[in-house]
Amino acid sequence: xxxxxxxxxxxxQDTVGALAAMQTVFAxxxxxxxxxxxxxxxxxxFFVMVVTLFPLGVSPEVSFLxxxxxxxxxxxxxxxxxxxxxxxxxxxxxxGTLEQLVLQPQPLFLLVLAKTAAHWVLTGLPLVVLTPVxxxxxxxxxxxxxxxxxxxxxxxxxxxLIGSIGAALTLGLRSAGxxxxxxxxxLYIPVLIFGTGTVASAAEGAxxxxxxxxxxxxxxxxLTLAPxxxxxxxxxxxxxx
Amino acid sequence: MWQFFHKLGSxxxxxxxxxxxxxxxxxxxxxxxxxxxxxGLAYAPKDYLQGNSYRIIFIHVPTAFLAQSVYVMMxxxxxxxxxxxxxxxxxxxxxxxPVGLVLTFLSLFTGAVWxxxxxxTWWVWDARLTSMLILLFLYGGVIALDxxxxxxxxxxxxxxxxxxxxxxxxxxxQYSVEWWNTLHQPSTFxxxxxxxxxxxxxxxxxxxxxxxxLLFGWLACLRMQTEILLREQRTRWVKDYVLAxxx
Numbered sequence: 001x002x003x004x005x006x007x008x009x010x011x012x013q014d015t016v017g018a019l020a021a022m023q024t025v026f027a028x029x030x031x032x033x034x035x036x037x038x039x040x041x042x043x044x045x046f047f048v049m050v051v052t053l054f055p056l057g058v059s060p061e062v063s064f065l066x067x068x069x070x071x072x073x074x075x076x077x078x079x080x081x082x083x084x085x086x087x088x089x090x091x092x093x094x095x096g097t098l099e100q101l102v103l104q105p106q107p108l109f110l111l112v113l114a115k116t117a118a119h120w121v122l123t124g125l126p127l128v129v130l131t132p133v134x135x136x137x138x139x140x141x142x143x144x145x146x147x148x149x150x151x152x153x154x155x156x157x158x159x160x161l162i163g164s165i166g167a168a169l170t171l172g173l174r175s176a177g178x179x180x181x182x183x184x185x186x187l188y189i190p191v192l193i194f195g196t197g198t199v200a201s202a203a204e205g206a207x208x209x210x211x212x213x214x215x216x217x218x219x220x221x222x223l224t225l226a227p228x229x230x231x232x233x234x235x236x237x238x239x240x241x
Numbered sequence: 242m243w244q245f246f247h248k249l250g251s252x253x254x255x256x257x258x259x260x261x262x263x264x265x266x267x268x269x270x271x272x273x274x275x276x277x278x279x280x281g282l283a284y285a286p287k288d289y290l291q292g293n294s295y296r297i298i299f300i301h302v303p304t305a306f307l308a309q310s311v312y313v314m315m316x317x318x319x320x321x322x323x324x325x326x327x328x329x330x331x332x333x334x335x336x337x338x339p340v341g342l343v344l345t346f347l348s349l350f351t352g353a354v355w356x357x358x359x360x361x362t363w364w365v366w367d368a369r370l371t372s373m374l375i376l377l378f379l380y381g382g383v384i385a386l387d388x389x390x391x392x393x394x395x396x397x398x399x400x401x402x403x404x405x406x407x408x409x410x411x412x413x414x415q416y417s418v419e420w421w422n423t424l425h426q427p428s429t430f431x432x433x434x435x436x437x438x439x440x441x442x443x444x445x446x447x448x449x450x451x452x453x454x455l456l457f458g459w460l461a462c463l464r465m466q467t468e469i470l471l472r473e474q475r476t477r478w479v480k481d482y483v484l485a486x487x488x
Binding site: 162183185189232233236 | 402
């Protein structure tokens, strides 16, 4: 990797408050990502390609796609978030930035939260933006597409947050990619069930509010607990605890 | 109390205690399990609805019970590992995870065998079954992560974090049959209510659950002893123990 793609992280001791430090970390991750644009595009291309496989591999019938479309899009989004998780800490781990991050006086879980937020803005959010186009391609009706986008908007941050734990745990291991999937997919299943359940109940004309509220609860739970777990996991991976 | 707590941290002390406990655990486990299963399979009355096929409950419920309970024990041990860095807690998690995996598999398997005559299908994607399947994956993940990290201490702590994250699944399994009205029947035992079956049915069931607990205790002690011998192989007492065993 080109060294000047990756600006150094400068958080001056004491003078920088926790919020300002979070902003710095977030801005740096965005800058790094936009200097490596191909890395940004890859998960999106993967998302589109996985969705394409289903009509070609299973059935292009409108009735099947309308029934299964929301599930296909959710599974594809889940897989492409999973694929991008390896990048979350890997490069920072390789060039030592991560150690600097852990040594900062600001609480580590806030800095991890900032990194996870950047990860979501760079992968989860584009997936949500892309969803209406693919939704039309799998013949979902307008209402379903709206609900689907809403569930992905609430659900993808949960995926990023849970994923950050797995990424931190498998940091620096052999075959980290496969291991990461093994650890994280079981934890993704509830999010997937409720995500597609929301769309299915909305398609039947039932109000989706209760389901969306449950997904919101997932988000709050992940937002409050996951950063602590990933911060602890990062310390373990870097300094043996 | 505190002295006991400190002693519990010493692998050598535990090794001795385990050696003394194990015959009792094994004998009690086999006795209770035999009593429960023979009573349940041969003498307990037929179910008015399911006939004889319900008798697999005497194997299905104990394994499912233990599968969840072992995970909860692992979670407690994980907290102990993270907070007090007690060696034995980490030995426990490592030794017991494969046992939990097997128990979860057995409960899924016996459930499938039971499902065929009662529901007419081996498998349904119902909440209880799916969450047990997730539990199986969680056990698999714990074992995989433990094997992937070479350093003993970081493996212990990383595994503890993973076990604690996975603990969210336990209440979901427990209450899945009450939250969602599915094919799986509600729990047989509840702490607060009398069982909904006659005593001739639930007493043998309780016996086999307790028997499997004791047997699990024996297996856990055995596996922990092996792990302790492996980890402490450079210490004096292990060398003495092994030499005495040969001589």
